[in-house]
Amino acid sequence: MRSNGGATQWSSHPLGRRSVLAGIGAGGAAALAGCARGDSTAVKPGTTSLANDNATWDQGYVAAGRELKKLTGYALRPLSNPNPTSYKQVTQISLQTTKATDMIKWASGYLLKSLARTGELSDLSSLWADYERRGWVTSQAREAMSYRGSVYGMPLYESYYVLFYNTALFRKHGLRAPGTWEELLHNAEVLKKADIVPFVATQSGNWPAYEWFQELVSKVDPQFYAELISGKAHYTDPQAKQALQIWQDFMRKGWMTPADFDQNNGPAALKAGQVGMFLHGSWQSQGIAATGMKPGVDFDAFVMPPVESSTRRSVITESGVLAVPRKAVSHEAAMANAANWLDPKVQKVWTDFLQDASANPRSRPGNPVMAGLKDRAQRERWTLLPRYGESGPPNLIQGNTDDLGSFMTGSSSAEGTLRSMAGRAAEEWAAWERDEA
Amino acid sequence: MSSSLDQRKPPLPGPRTSSKPGPADSPPPRRSARRLRDRLAGAGFLAPAVLLVSTLLLLPFATTVYRSFFDDRRVSGFAGLDNYALFLNDPVLTRSIQNTLMWVVGTVVLPLLLGLAIAVLTHGGGWSRAARLVVVLPYALSGSAVAVVWNFVLTTDGAANQALRAFGMDAFAQGWLLEWPGNTLVMILANTWQSAGVAVILFLVGLQTIPPETLEAASLDGASGWRRFWFVVLPQLRTVSVIVVGISLVNGLKSFDLIWVLTQGGPGRESETLAVSMYQETFLALHPGAGAAVAVVLTTIVLFTSWLYLRRQLTPKGN
Numbered sequence: 001m002r003s004n005g006g007a008t009q010w011s012s013h014p015l016g017r018r019s020v021l022a023g024i025g026a027g028g029a030a031a032l033a034g035c036a037r038g039d040s041t042a043v044k045p046g047t048t049s050l051a052n053d054n055a056t057w058d059q060g061y062v063a064a065g066r067e068l069k070k071l072t073g074y075a076l077r078p079l080s081n082p083n084p085t086s087y088k089q090v091t092q093i094s095l096q097t098t099k100a101t102d103m104i105k106w107a108s109g110y111l112l113k114s115l116a117r118t119g120e121l122s123d124l125s126s127l128w129a130d131y132e133r134r135g136w137v138t139s140q141a142r143e144a145m146s147y148r149g150s151v152y153g154m155p156l157y158e159s160y161y162v163l164f165y166n167t168a169l170f171r172k173h174g175l176r177a178p179g180t181w182e183e184l185l186h187n188a189e190v191l192k193k194a195d196i197v198p199f200v201a202t203q204s205g206n207w208p209a210y211e212w213f214q215e216l217v218s219k220v221d222p223q224f225y226a227e228l229i230s231g232k233a234h235y236t237d238p239q240a241k242q243a244l245q246i247w248q249d250f251m252r253k254g255w256m257t258p259a260d261f262d263q264n265n266g267p268a269a270l271k272a273g274q275v276g277m278f279l280h281g282s283w284q285s286q287g288i289a290a291t292g293m294k295p296g297v298d299f300d301a302f303v304m305p306p307v308e309s310s311t312r313r314s315v316i317t318e319s320g321v322l323a324v325p326r327k328a329v330s331h332e333a334a335m336a337n338a339a340n341w342l343d344p345k346v347q348k349v350w351t352d353f354l355q356d357a358s359a360n361p362r363s364r365p366g367n368p369v370m371a372g373l374k375d376r377a378q379r380e381r382w383t384l385l386p387r388y389g390e391s392g393p394p395n396l397i398q399g400n401t402d403d404l405g406s407f408m409t410g411s412s413s414a415e416g417t418l419r420s421m422a423g424r425a426a427e428e429w430a431a432w433e434r435d436e437a
Numbered sequence: 438m439s440s441s442l443d444q445r446k447p448p449l450p451g452p453r454t455s456s457k458p459g460p461a462d463s464p465p466p467r468r469s470a471r472r473l474r475d476r477l478a479g480a481g482f483l484a485p486a487v488l489l490v491s492t493l494l495l496l497p498f499a500t501t502v503y504r505s506f507f508d509d510r511r512v513s514g515f516a517g518l519d520n521y522a523l524f525l526n527d528p529v530l531t532r533s534i535q536n537t538l539m540w541v542v543g544t545v546v547l548p549l550l551l552g553l554a555i556a557v558l559t560h561g562g563g564w565s566r567a568a569r570l571v572v573v574l575p576y577a578l579s580g581s582a583v584a585v586v587w588n589f590v591l592t593t594d595g596a597a598n599q600a601l602r603a604f605g606m607d608a609f610a611q612g613w614l615l616e617w618p619g620n621t622l623v624m625i626l627a628n629t630w631q632s633a634g635v636a637v638i639l640f641l642v643g644l645q646t647i648p649p650e651t652l653e654a655a656s657l658d659g660a661s662g663w664r665r666f667w668f669v670v671l672p673q674l675r676t677v678s679v680i681v682v683g684i685s686l687v688n689g690l691k692s693f694d695l696i697w698v699l700t701q702g703g704p705g706r707e708s709e710t711l712a713v714s715m716y717q718e719t720f721l722a723l724h725p726g727a728g729a730a731v732a733v734v735l736t737t738i739v740l741f742t743s744w745l746y747l748r749r750q751l752t753p754k755g756n
Contacts, residue, residue, distance in 0.1 A: 083687060085720060117511075203704050258593030258616055398722050406705025409615040435511035 020314040040079055041329055043100045047077040047101035048333045053087035055080035095120040100325035102334035105156060108319045109390025116147035122324040125151045127339045128176040136342045136360045144386050152313040154341050155359030157351065160373055161215060161316035162301035163277040164288060166270050177302035180309055188255050190277040200266050200278040201256040203405035207389060208263055208403050211279055214316050214388035218245035219306050222314035222383045227390035231429040235422035244414035267291045270299065275315035280343060281318055282370055285355040295355065296368035303373060315381035319359055341431040342352030396428035481728030505729035513726065520730035527705045533714040536621050537690065540710055544623035544632065549681055551629065552636020560644045569637065576634030584698030587627040614700050617707040628695055632688060636681045643677030679750040686746060690739045711735040
């Protein structure tokens with residue numbers, strides 16, 4: 001009887017079981033419908049969506065998009081996912097759906113090749129041929145953008161790996177940008193004596209661990225570096241050993257920051273005169289300028305000189321990539337924008353925002369530091385080498401970067417590190433070739 | 438459930454031929470129909486939970502187990518137990534197991550001892566409330582936030598080394614997060630700083646449920662101080678200790694966020710635990726097969742350890 005009464009009370013209650021269940025059901029259905037709609041990539045007339053992993057560049061994309069709109073009728077609508085790992089996963093999955101973004105930002109080299117071989121990217125070879133005819137790209141840049149002979153990406157920018165320095169600090173200690181290896185060593189010695197850490201080097205964040213590796217190997221022998229990253233030379237060869245010995249020597253002398261130095265603090269440390277030279281991609285210009293230092297006035301940059309003066313000068317370059325998914329929602333518009341991205345008018349606005357250089361050799365960077373370096377590289381015909389991070393099967397690079405991190409903390413020797421890298425290279429190149437076959 | 442449903446149902450309408458029981462013992466058709474309806478209703482209530490658990494837990498787990506038997510080439514093929522063999526011949530995974538064991542021991546022993554000590558010392562006494570609050574507060578922070586705070590402390594240029602240098606102990610200043618096993622040990626300490634709070638709360642609850650009569654009886658018998666704690670208080674905290682150890686055990690096995698923010702498992706994958714290795718292999722090294730094998734092994738260990746431990750420690754009555 002009691003329970004009968006209870007049941008009656010329940011049913012008379014304004015929020016009965018059925019209404020609660022119905023409410024939950026309706027709420028769930030609404031939530032699911034909301035999730036499924038995902039209209040961020042839907043067609044919006046006059047724009048193309050651009051997925052990317054760096055929200056701080058949104059303004060730059062919008063500004064470049066305004067120029068693009070004058071040429072193609074389509075502006076850029078950036079969709080940022082600020083976590084690179086999550087961006088990578090989401091992009092790879094979304095390319096297989098019918099709601100792919102119109103354009104995506106990706107990395108060049110083997111990361112682009114890995115994505116292109118899934119068949120989810122559009123072939124941009126004809127657009128590249130047009131660019132080449134107009135002299136808006138160099139033929140050297142093609143390899144990092146292609147897979148099996150076809151082009152799948154347009155270079156987003158072309159950064160150099162440089163050593164930034166604080167001009168006032170250099171003046172104070174009677175130093176200048178080094179033209180030779182000996183001058184570089186001299187600078188480091190002087191700075192160290194003045195209680196300033198000469199070089200920024202870190203493995204914090206994982207990937208920066210290869211910055212000094214690529215730099216030193218290419219400055220020992222640029223030809224060897226090119227062969228090493230294409231799997232033709234070995235990590236245990238004398239050139240690689242020499243590079244790691246130099247590196248170890250720098251660390252032993254206390255010339256490098258601790259291996260857990262946060263690169264985000266690099267610009268501030270450079271401004272405060274705590275570090276002397278900051279090896280990083282030239283895109284860092286923007287970050288240093290954000291501390292209030294003026295490019296070309298308060299800070300400047302140089303490319304590391306070769307170890308032997310007889311060795312040809314080289315510079316490590318890095319290009320992000322703009323690619324067009326095969327299933328892009330506004331495919332035609334995206335192709336039109338890809339075909340005009342390297343137009344000097346668009347590049348001017350974009351590189352002024354980025355404070356970096358364009359992949360279009362006819363576009364002069366607004367940043368005087370980069371403009372000077374670019375001019376010199378063209379005049380002296382420096383060898384342009386791709387960054388290590390994109391120059392091999394992704395698993396190889398990931399594993400070898402971990403090994404270099406161990407080396408930087410002293411938990412593995414130079415010999416041991418190179419042996420481990422060589423073993424992985426043999427394995428991963430074989431796996432890549434097997435997959436290709 | 439069904440009995441209460443039965444009770445709630447109004448009596449079935451219609452006259453009953455109660456004087457004559459039906460042929461043989463079979464229930465009358467109306468009753469069996471009612472039972473079927475009850476069962477259907479029961480199944481209906483269970484369905485949402487079963488559906489949710491199946492789609493969100495069991496199905497992905499089955500997929501993961503299935504994936505772990507396939508290799509990580511571009512066109513994935515059946516690989517048998519190859520991915521599991523990595524636990525024997527991949528030094529990274531061997532180190533990962535070592536680290537996981539260190540984490541389990543550290544996260545069980547430290548919060549248990551510290552939690553108990555702090556709870557006993559701050560139980561009663563007015564001033565102790567503030568002290569208790571300070572200890573419990575970190576538990577309210579998220580793992581990532583705790584890691585960011587500890588990052589300021591533990592980096593080579595961080596607060597710990599600056600403090601050591603300020604007191605002239607330069608020799609002790611070091612890269613706390615850069616060398617194994619030191620980096621794993623300091624991360625376990627950082628984790629203890631956070632997780633001791635929950636142990637304190639649980640032990641305080643345990644202490645409050647101890648009947649004062651037992652303590653009074655102990656005093657009358659002449660037991661005081663350490664003897665009273667060891668022979669009277671501690672045995673009565675057994676259930677709470679079981680829960681604290683159980684929670685810490687699982688937390689230790691699945692520790693991820695703190696490590697990810699502080700070292701990302703590095704340098705050189707030296708400070709990874711199995712949970713970090715699972716993420717590394719699957720999403721960074723792009724070895725979903727190997728990652729699935731790590732996930733399966735980790736899940737098996739967590740389930741087996743929890744089952745073994747709780748089965749031995751908790752009787753049905755909970756004492």
